[in-house]
Amino acid sequence: MGITLGDVFPNFEADTTAGRIKFHDWLGNSWGLLCSHPADYTPVCTTELGRMAKLAPEFKKRNVKIIALSIDSVQDHHGWTKDINAYIGESSVQNLPFPIIADEKRELAVQLGMLDPSERNKEGLPLTARAVFVIGPDKTLKLSILYPATTGRNFDEILRVIDSLQLTACKKVATPVDWKAGEDCMVLPNISEEDVTKLFPKGIHIKALPSSKKYLRFTPQP
Numbered sequence: 001m002g003i004t005l006g007d008v009f010p011n012f013e014a015d016t017t018a019g020r021i022k023f024h025d026w027l028g029n030s031w032g033l034l035c036s037h038p039a040d041y042t043p044v045c046t047t048e049l050g051r052m053a054k055l056a057p058e059f060k061k062r063n064v065k066i067i068a069l070s071i072d073s074v075q076d077h078h079g080w081t082k083d084i085n086a087y088i089g090e091s092s093v094q095n096l097p098f099p100i101i102a103d104e105k106r107e108l109a110v111q112l113g114m115l116d117p118s119e120r121n122k123e124g125l126p127l128t129a130r131a132v133f134v135i136g137p138d139k140t141l142k143l144s145i146l147y148p149a150t151t152g153r154n155f156d157e158i159l160r161v162i163d164s165l166q167l168t169a170c171k172k173v174a175t176p177v178d179w180k181a182g183e184d185c186m187v188l189p190n191i192s193e194e195d196v197t198k199l200f201p202k203g204i205h206i207k208a209l210p211s212s213k214k215y216l217r218f219t220p221q222p
């Protein structure tokens, strides 16, 4: 099983550190970021959740609700939270600024195609890989990335890609390699030369190419 871009993200019900949730209701009209983790009390996951906590204001600024998932219990999640906060120098803080889903029966891990058969716990059961799902306010999947358990995510990249997704959801541009918010964008290939002037009042720059084809069209970020 799994989920592909454009699919409606499952409206699952789950127990979390913030109580029981129904996913679509929890999301409301926000964007969503769901990150899965192999297990509680593991080193890479601890660094990742610490970074998510530190970056919570950045996600809020972008109207993105964040949520984590691991296959341990709510009780374990609460205990682990103390370690995560200690790791980021916030020992006096009791909670994280986002819920952690307790997927103890691995139901969501199976439904969303997140199990990594090459990483197993002491009982030989597969652990969840590091899935990243970005869900739009229309509840459809906008991005998915799957990292193996042994490689921690790059949250600068996750913020960068959210900036691109949010921009390209409302403007007729695409973002080039290594683009960062504020940098020049590309005019979409399906926009005719006639439409370019009215759609891009800041102007465009066309890169001359050996083929003479005019497809490398840059424009300031709209």
Ligand code: BEZ
Pocket (backbone or CB within 6 Å): 038, 039, 042, 043, 044, 045, 046, 119, 127, 149, 150
């Ligand atoms: C970790 O989070 O450090 C980890 C978890 C499972 C396998 C490998 C690393």
